Amino acid sequence: MHDTVDRYIEQLKTVVVHHSRLRQPGMTRTDMYAFLYRLCAEPDTFVPVESREKVITILLNTWFRFDVLQSVMEDPLVTDVHVIGTTTLVQRNGRKFEVPDAHFASEFSLGEFIDRQLDGTPYLYSQSDPLTDAILRGGYRMNVVGGPGTRYTIRDDEGRIVTVPRTIVSIRKPIYPFNLDDLVSLGLLNADTRAFVRLMMQLGDSFIVSGGVGSGKTTLMNAMTGDIPNGQLNLIIEELPEMAPLCEWAIRLTDRAENHEGKGRIDMARNLINSLRMNADNEYIGEVRYADIAYLFLRMSLIVRRQTGTTFHSHVGLHSGVEGVLTRFLLEAADGAKSRASYLNMAGMMGDKIRFVFTLRDTRFGKRITEIGEILGFDFTERALRWQPIMTYDATTDTFHFHGVTDAMRERAGVEGIEVTLPRNQEAVRLYRIAS
Numbered sequence: 001m002h003d004t005v006d007r008y009i010e011q012l013k014t015v016v017v018h019h020s021r022l023r024q025p026g027m028t029r030t031d032m033y034a035f036l037y038r039l040c041a042e043p044d045t046f047v048p049v050e051s052r053e054k055v056i057t058i059l060l061n062t063w064f065r066f067d068v069l070q071s072v073m074e075d076p077l078v079t080d081v082h083v084i085g086t087t088t089l090v091q092r093n094g095r096k097f098e099v100p101d102a103h104f105a106s107e108f109s110l111g112e113f114i115d116r117q118l119d120g121t122p123y124l125y126s127q128s129d130p131l132t133d134a135i136l137r138g139g140y141r142m143n144v145v146g147g148p149g150t151r152y153t154i155r156d157d158e159g160r161i162v163t164v165p166r167t168i169v170s171i172r173k174p175i176y177p178f179n180l181d182d183l184v185s186l187g188l189l190n191a192d193t194r195a196f197v198r199l200m201m202q203l204g205d206s207f208i209v210s211g212g213v214g215s216g217k218t219t220l221m222n223a224m225t226g227d228i229p230n231g232q233l234n235l236i237i238e239e240l241p242e243m244a245p246l247c248e249w250a251i252r253l254t255d256r257a258e259n260h261e262g263k264g265r266i267d268m269a270r271n272l273i274n275s276l277r278m279n280a281d282n283e284y285i286g287e288v289r290y291a292d293i294a295y296l297f298l299r300m301s302l303i304v305r306r307q308t309g310t311t312f313h314s315h316v317g318l319h320s321g322v323e324g325v326l327t328r329f330l331l332e333a334a335d336g337a338k339s340r341a342s343y344l345n346m347a348g349m350m351g352d353k354i355r356f357v358f359t360l361r362d363t364r365f366g367k368r369i370t371e372i373g374e375i376l377g378f379d380f381t382e383r384a385l386r387w388q389p390i391m392t393y394d395a396t397t398d399t400f401h402f403h404g405v406t407d408a409m410r411e412r413a414g415v416e417g418i419e420v421t422l423p424r425n426q427e428a429v430r431l432y433r434i435a436s
């Protein structure tokens with residue numbers, strides 16, 4: 001019976017998915033129901049009466065989840081959708097552009113869409129309080145702001161630029177769960193770097209993935225979870241449920257807002273501290289956004305049984321790779337520690353456990369890993385972190401240069417009985433000096 005229903009669903013999808021009727025802005029669920037019911041009665045798309053309601057309901061729940069935005073929401077390369085009244089912009093593969101076929105017919109249609117999305121959630125939006133920041137089913141984050149104070153520039157009938165009130169809806173999609181092989185195909189990294197990451201995850205080496213907004217940080221860290229060896233308990237701590245882990249035994253902890261009495265709030269710091277009592281093998285932080293979390297991440301890395309990892313927002317320029325990230329992260333961590341630890345102490349903790357720093361950047365060729373460095377430890381005599389370049393990227397020629405695996409990593413692999421076939425790293429060891 002289940003196979004039969006699936007066949008009818010696919011049969012209708014084949015006919016309807018490119019049908020002009022589906023593309024009409026503002027089409028209601030009732031209109032689509034009637035359209036599908038008529039198709040079910042036609043010879044080429046016939047569905048028996050006993051299966052029609054189930055087939056139609058499944059299709060409607062799929063299509064009307066995001067209304068006219070369904071096509072862009074299903075696109076795995078679209079990360080953000082911005083609806084500004086009757087204009088829809090998307091960010092796809094790092095670039096923004098308008099999608100005329102995904103616009104709402106009117107502000108009223110957009111309002112109905114907002115109501116449907118918030119239905120069944122604890123979030124509210126109204127003209128008396130026209131602002132909400134909601135987490136939707138499936139982990140989608142939807143921010144809505146409206147009212148007369150929210151305006152948008154358009155050209156009037158005479159060609160002049162004027163501003164008019166518009167409701168603005170911004171939807172941030174959970175990342176599409178690309179694996180590392182997918183990311184090689186997309187050009188984020190090359191085959192040697194992919195093999196290196198597999199080795200890093202086998203060894204359980206801790207890491208920081210850093211870059212600017214939309215550079216692919218979370219996408220990369222999520223893909224890394226696909227190389228975590230089986231049989232390990234994994235804990236993922238996020239503000240919002242953005243990751244889609246590819247490993248088994250993954251516990252996810254996210255922030256929770258306070259209730260109507262102002263109680264019950266759970267933030268990342270509280271989740272992180274409590275997580276240390278859960279005795280996980282690996283812990284990953286969705287993103288270090290605040291100074292106290294940077295400090296707690298370093299402290300956590302010294303306690304967690306095996307591997308820790310995080311993403312970290314830091315601008316990555318043409319010549320500000322690993323050392324630029326180290327500067328930003330250590331300053332944040334020292335600030336988060338307050339009087340409990342110094343900048344020098346933070347560097348010492350970094351050298352004890354964190355092994356790799358990845359930097360990413362959105363280039364004209366697409367999103368790329370631009371540098372990977374291995375931290376070899378902290379030299380207290382030199383007051384410096386010792387590190388070695390693993391991979392660098394040439395943004396002028398879109399070329400990756402994999403320098404090989406360090407002797408330190410080879411030694412760790414030998415202890416674990418893991419064979420290393422990647423070339424030996426011949427790069428000179430560098431010193432990242434800590435200011436007095």
